[in-house]
Amino acid sequence: MSKIVKLKKGFDINLAGKPKQEFSDFATPRTFAIKPTDFIGFQRPKVLVNEGDTVKAGTPLLIDKSMSQVIYASPVSGEIVEIKRGDRRKLLEITILADKDIIFDISQKLNLESIDRDILIGKLAASGVWPNIIQRPFGIVANPANMPKAIFISGFDTHPLAPDYGFSLQGEEKYLQAGVDTLAKLTLGKVHLNLDGSKPVPAVFAEIKNVQVNQFSGPHPVGNVGVQIHHLDPINKGDIAWTVTPTGVVQIGKFVLDGVYDSSKVIAVTGSEITKPSYVRTYSGANVSTFIKGNLNSGHVRVISGNVLTGEKIHLEGFLGFYHNHITVIPEGDYYEFLGWAKPTTEKLSYHRALGLFSFLTPKKEFVLDSNGRGEERAFVQTGVFESVTPMDILPVYLLKAILADDYDEVEELGIYEIVEEDLALCEFVDVSKHPVQELVRRGIELIQYS
């Protein structure tokens, strides 16, 4: 039984620099990296290689000693050039200098018809594709020992400037189907594929079988899998569900059909400061400099791995995050502005309509936003705004206040199991009092997770 859900709450941040549906022939990045900090809940990293070792695509690079059956594999073949550590020897990055032609670590192809679930899970966990499977609650890498009540795939991304899977996954239909079939073996419940109900079904998903296809429409965050789960089969205390992105599904499909960990993916290079916003095919963890250098409109920019709401600031020479399909480049906002709080403006985007904020008059306009903090942190004052951008039966302000007070019971009762950072990212954007909402959400999750 597929479901059709229409949501009204939310807000689309309409940014300049949308990617054109074409591939650019950027120079291939020479280095790739795996960053343990990308994997939330990663506790005790153990590095399995040394600087100077040569690896294949799929060779295990590190494990988390608290869940050692899951390996984190090299996205490309080449030589380990750096194992970078920060304060107190915290592992930050393992950098690989890539070969010209990628050599894959090839294992046996799997026959889904006959394979036992436990063996399948063991193979996936040892292949490098497993970290694509995320567990709800908490938004951490799934534990292979668990049985999820259902698996959810959001087939569209409504974040600002997000890539269009209908374009970026072209030609991967076979692997998508194999990935979905694999996931169906991992749960006793359903596999849900949620598509954008406001558009015709993209060709890549048109023929897909063995899943329940649901239609969601509305403004962002309708594409967030957490919001979709809330309306399909909400997560209660004690429940476990898994989520996978379509890119992850394709990687799983490739492992099953071809026996390789192929981390290649199509990413979008976007943002107002990019001269030629477009798509490019690369591997997980790519160094982004070749996509950006010579492709910039201005010098003083912020490079973001991911989107402007949930992404992470990286260097011009930084690496794409494991879960990111998307680079955004916006102007850096470190400037003073004379009476900036009072000036009437049509150039700055606002969800609000308070005095002098006229952006609501031009809903179709594409805005150029920079990284300025737009004011300072204050106590919660305005009410009702967070609720109006959160299309879930959740009271975000009460939840956040409970987190600030470390009130374990309240945090649990107010619905922490149903959200991860991205689900309240829009609250952080629209917040009048400029709270670090996503940081608080993670603090609340950890309060419950490690108690």
Added chain:
Amino acid sequence: MDKQRPLFEKGGKLESLYYAFEAGESFLFSPKHTTGIKGAQVKDAIDLKRMMITVVVALIPALIFGIYNTGHQHLLATGGTTGIWDHFGDKLTTGMVLVLPIILVAYAAGGMVEAIFAVIRKHPINEGFLVTGILIPLVVPATTPLWQVALATVFAVVIAKEVFGGTGMNILNVAMTARAFLYFAYPAQISGDQVWTYLGDKTAVDGYSGATALAVAYNAGVDGVPVTDALATHNSVMGADLFSFSNLFVGWIPGSIGETSTLMALVGALILIGTGVASWKIIVSGFAGAYIMGFIMNLLAVNEYMAMPPEYHWVLGGLAFGIVFMATDPVSSAQTETGKWIYGLLIGMLTVIIRVTNPAYPEGIMLAVLFMNVFAPLIDYYVVKANKTRRLQRATV
């Protein structure tokens, strides 16, 4: 800016005054902070300063009207005018001479307290005072002694706000607390028939009564005269229909500086609702509550005041001003969307109950707002509990 900054930062000579510096700096220039490494990389153009200033702008129609009406009431009482628009300049200057000092004193006294607390408690100076500083003058009569304004402001800012931790943490509406303080500490200057109109060194016209429309309505109830008749004949020595419904609505009546005009409160409401700064739910349900309770009073009427047509409750006294600007204070009102309906409705109903049944307090809105401020967390508690219960029930199904 960058040059002076080190002086105030840790280790600088004027370290203890950092937050005073910071307030000045961020008032003149939006800061150059950028967003963090993780989390939202771009932010909405709104900030608390802009939100607060929107409320101040929404108050300006009521303020300008209040200034002019202060002058108008003065000339009317002393026999200097009969029409509304004659002696325009005189009325405006008289009003300004009376009202502007009150505003200055309120801002100065409150601002000082804010600054002292910010420096001692090491928190940023809060923008909330931008609004409080103008709300307090609007809810007192133009004849209030300035020292009382200062004292009430200091009392309200300290007791109603700073002891709880500043803007965003307070339970009671700060401006209403200031008025309540004056009302109970210095009743002679904020109640009765003598304080609402400034006479100066002139004497009032023979037969003039300085009673507010609310007092006239109340006395009509005591005397057993239909309220509408009493209002129509009030001060008839000076002109017919001074308390006609349209005058009551527009606000050409004696009262606190900003509260007399229902029309200007509605203009403010339009600004607040249009900009989304105040909750339309509280405003609508507040007015609805007053009407419903007025109607119930009609049904139960045992005296003439109870039989007053319910729409008169909207235009008498400070009900409209209180609902639009006081009840909607997001910090002290109910914070859940369902809660806002209940909260507004009860404020409207309580105001009318206090007005009609309580002989001691002719104006009910002040106590109704303060009372509901105290109960708002309770309303929210049950709304939040319902949310939790929905989640729990889902789990067991």
